[in-house]
Amino acid sequence: MRLAFGDCIFDSEIRALVRAGSPVHLGPKAYRLLELLLEARPRVLSKDEIVSTLWPDTFVTDGSLANLIAEVRSALGDTANQPRFVRTVHRVGYSFC
Numbered sequence: 492m493r494l495a496f497g498d499c500i501f502d503s504e505i506r507a508l509v510r511a512g513s514p515v516h517l518g519p520k521a522y523r524l525l526e527l528l529l530e531a532r533p534r535v536l537s538k539d540e541i542v543s544t545l546w547p548d549t550f551v552t553d554g555s556l557a558n559l560i561a562e563v564r565s566a567l568g569d570t571a572n573q574p575r576f577v578r579t580v581h582r583v584g585y586s587f588c
Contacts, residue, residue, distance in 0.1 A: 501529060
């Protein structure tokens with residue numbers, strides 16, 4: 492999947508995220524989270540759905556997911572207060588908007 496949004500280009504075939512013409516590093520889990528959100532857009536992914544995909548058979552706290560969301564937002568130049576790309580659906584999950 493190759494998708495352009497804002498000043499970003501996501502390309503899953505070459506496993507790359509480019510922002511403003513420069514490659515952006517994302518850790519493996521953050522990259523997979525972004526890929527999940529993009530594949531499901533504009534559907535909201537529940538926290539449970541995300542956690543079970545990223546950490547199968549492992550217990551993780553909400554903080555682990557929140558840290559990954561923060562990493563993705565930072566890579567995209569997005570913020571929680573004024574989201575352009577990653578929207579928080581409180582008490583439910585996240586979506587790519």
